[in-house]
Amino acid sequence: MATSGRPPLDGIRVIDFSRVIAGPMCTQMLSDMGAEVIKIENPDGGDDTRKGAGPRAGGEQGESHFFMTYNRGKKSVALDFTKPDGQAIVHRLLEKADVMLENFRPGVLKKYGLDYASLSKKYPKLIYLSISAYGQTGPLSDRPGYDPVLQAESGMMSVNGEANGEGLRHAIAIVDTMTAIHSVAAINAALYARRDTGKGQQIDLALYDTALVSLGNLGSYYLIGGDQPKRAGNGHFASAPNSSFDTSNGKIYMAVANQKLFVDTCKAMGHPEWATDPRFSTIAQRVANKPELTRLMEEVLRTDTKENWTQKLRHLPAGPIRTMKEALDEPEVKRRGMLKNYRHTRVGDVPLIGSNYKFSDTPVDDTRPPPSLGEHTDRVLREIAGVSDADLAALRGRKIIG
Known part of the structure; x- marks a missing residue:
């Protein structure tokens, strides 16, 4: 049966200020679903994970495996938004955007007029998702947060590990990963709501809250029964074999x-x-x-x-x-279409795990490679922000763009 062909979020534009895992994984999923994701990166080095340790596609001077994991299908714009000229370009992009996503510490973007309170007046239809460690308000909101610390503080670590050993963190960044998935769900829900209300809104997603939600029935085990669930290593404390x-x-x-x-x-x-x-x-x-x-x-x-x-x-x-x-x-991995080979513009062929979404009528597009730093700066600024070639050269000379 023929499909409609267009991915489900075709026509949605996302301005992505996020770095590392939770935000980038979210916007990668949105990109697979057809959204145009414009990733704003620091001209001096880009997303923190570009500098990550471990294997690099294309050798020592190539692209970090870490960055490649979470940034498929995006357009990279190297832009210094801490300068007024950079902020002016951000505003030109936001005029034509549906979603903005950021994971700075609460209050950071207010210094540049890019907080939700400031932007919602100019762009009332904008959906603005903020990912932080402990939420946008409250006494802990200024704390930095990394996945293993949230696993520790939420009680998650206390139930993982051998029965007679210490609590262990999960090797996968499970809190970041779950936050990314919840972010995609929240943005899609907000887009659906906007269809009826005509209004955007801010979404406050905290890693801490996500970790607590992820406790699932083990959290309820304590809340209802009053006892700490026991660690059981690879086993299960209440089931066998x-x-x-x-x-x-x-x-x-x-x-x-x-x-x-x-x-x-x-x-x-x-x-x-x-x-x-x-x-x-x-x-x-x-x-x-x-x-x-x-x-x-x-x-x-x-x-x-x-x-x-x-x-x-x-x-x-x-x-x-x-x-x-x-x-x-395992052959089944290929049969399911989960392994993809990407032709990166700078380092050549890179093998990566593709999207797990299988839509029958609006298939995702997970075929586009992760970008090089600033690969799309000129194109995006010309086509969306209306910046002339002369202005591009001037901005580059002042190190506003890379």
Whole structure:
């Protein structure tokens, strides 16, 4: 069946002042959905992640893997908005924009007249999303915030780690990632509301609030029951078998969360009698006798490989614990269209993970590469801000643009 072809946010323009992860991940998703995202970067080095450590596409002088992860499909404008001439250009862009996104500390943009209170008078239809550590108001609003600190302060870290060890942070920037996803949802909701109200609005998204929301049922476990949820490493404090298990060549993870699944697992492993064994016949008994159940299961699982067990247990919630190479080399990743190769203007071909959104009628466009610093400065300023070539040269001479 033919599709409409246009991505869902085609025609929406976003002015993006954000850096690092939460904001850039949000605007990358908006770009995939068809929005035109104009990324405003400091002419002196750009987004902080451009200077990040680790592998660089194109060698030592190439582009940081970190920056490449979160900035697909955007137009980079190298612009110093701390100067009046730079602010004037920002205003020309905002005149034709739908959304502005920023993640400076509260109060920073007010110094340049780019706070919501100032801009909403001139651009009443503008949707203005602010990402901060602790929100736009309150006694903590001036504090900086980084993902692991928010994991620690929100209680998230207290439930992660081995039962007898210390609380551990998640290696992925999970608070930033969740904030990005909530940001996309909030912006789409505000665009939908504007259709009826004719008005824009400010959206205040705090990493701290997002971390608290992400506690989910573990937060409710404490609020309703009064007790700290117990850490259980790769296991689960209230379910078994729900953990990692040894095979002959590595580990698999099994999440056998109810009675029917346990019966089916016992059959698949060749031991249907486990399901009626008094030690294992209910979830409570399996949790109480977890070490013995684990021992019996691993005796069987060690007779074959994690790959073969994955096939034998494919009708059950079980799968191999893979390395990054094993995971991203898996054929299903390519079949799902999740690996993309991007032709970057400066460093050539770069492999990256693409969008996970699959729309049947308005497919996303995740085919455009991340930009070089200032790659689109002249084009955007000519076409959208109406800046002449002579003025571009003058602005560049004064280091307002790069």
